[in-house]
């Protein structure tokens with residue numbers, strides 16, 4: 001890479017069941033981002049990257065990137081794109097922007113993720129259909145394989161193969177939802193404990209309601225700029241140090257490498273670690289925002305991001321190693337479990353959280369101790385067939 | 398300042414109900430007019446679960462293909478798959494069913510390892526409640542006819558537990 005890119009600020013809408021349209025949410029997040037970075041105005045933006053998964057189904061609108069350009073007054077003269085990679089669409093947008101900056105095509109990008117998932121008249125089954133469409137519809141979706149049911153199969157296999165317990169799953173929810181209780185934009189701002197999780201409604205056994213993320217309206221936006229521009233603007237930024245993705249020619253059930261292991265996460269992480277010069281992630285990473293769409297996901301990610309031996313993910317949470325003061329502070333934002341998961345916005349929100357942890361601009365109750373300097377974001381998408389990992393640093397070498 | 402004229406006013410009707418596209422029922426269209434893997438469905442209609450095998454590199458695919466993902470060859474032949482297998486994983490769909498399945502809840506779905514062949518597929522599991530099942534249970538193929546608005550005989554596969562002989 002000839003140059004890297006850095007997050008110099010961003011903004012967030014309140015997440016939840018919002019009385020607002022897709023366009024309202026985009027405007028709220030965009031304004032919040034420009035308000036956060038006084039040195040950058042819409043006139044300075046050369047590239048616009050919009051993460052959005054199903055505006056066609058949730059908001060009956062496509063070609064959404066120019067819609068955002070108009071709403072926020074962004075006069076794009078270099079690159080404009082919407083990214084769709086299911087639950088990783090936000091990180092995909094960030095990755096495109098980083099590559100465009102690294103390639104020298106532009107210096108200032110607005111990266112925004114927007115999703116409006118709660119439909120009028122409580123049309124839950126329409127929303128669930130849209131979620132079911134992210135797996136192979138003809139051979140998997142048709143069998144009722146959507147997010148809760150699919151991840152319940154994963155949880156069942158991980159418990160069967162490695163002895164992972166319901167209590168260990170619940171401990172992930174307790175940790176992340178407790179962080180979210182101190183996050184003013186989170187959908188679920190209520191702390192829960194392990195017993196609450198175990199006693200909640202069985203959505204798809206072995207997963208209960210509180211093992212699951214939400215159906216969320218929300219947006220988040222970032223300003224990503226070239227390293228040169230970042231040095232002009234600020235002393236504290238989140239520099240992109242590495243980025244990796246993996247999809248192993250597989251998407252449907254028969255062709256995935258495993259249900260209980262995600263070697264794609266390992267490949268993506270190793271790529272990012274190598275670019276970032278990270279040799280021992282547990283020692284070198286201070287904070288991580290990883291994709292806890294369901295409690296089981298975070299446990300598998302501890303393992304397959306290379307932080308603990310395969311099968312030991314349950315112990316990683318149990319021993320407090322992912323707590324705020326643990327080896328790696330995992331999901332201090334509150335995760336998808338606590339913040340909700342407006343699909344295209346999640347990766348953007350995760351990256352913004354890493355930036356805010358670097359600047360220290362987070363409430364004490366969920367601030368990572370000892371001034372974190374290195375961070376990671378991770379997203380899986382669809383049937384966990386794709387994994388995306390990005391590393392960030394406050395002071396890149 | 399006040400308006401000095403009242404704007405004209407009219408009522409515009411929109412349909413009471415707008416039908417979703419037919420494909421939203423989740424079962425693909427299966428005829429030769431609609432899909433190049435219609436032979437999979439034709440054979441299923443004749444009670445046989447099958448898939449494609451590559452004539453060039455011998456790779457066995459599932460789902461069936463028109464191009465071999467191993468060698469990009471397109472000389473593929475249909476071959477029968479076993480109708481029995483074991484339950485690799487299973488769960489139950491309660492509140493999160495998509496359009497067309499909300500009347501079915503709760504229903505069991507799972508992943509079946511077909512016997513003696515390297516194919517593992519997702520499927521609805523009929524004839525058993527979640528609490529009655531265990532990983533490794535033997536299951537057998539079941540065909541369902543799809544009764545819907547489309548003027549086409551559609552079918553799909555499910556599995557059900559193997560019953561004991563004495564039953």
Ligand SMILES: [Zn+2]
Nearest residue numbers: 451454465468
């Ligand atoms: Zn072949």
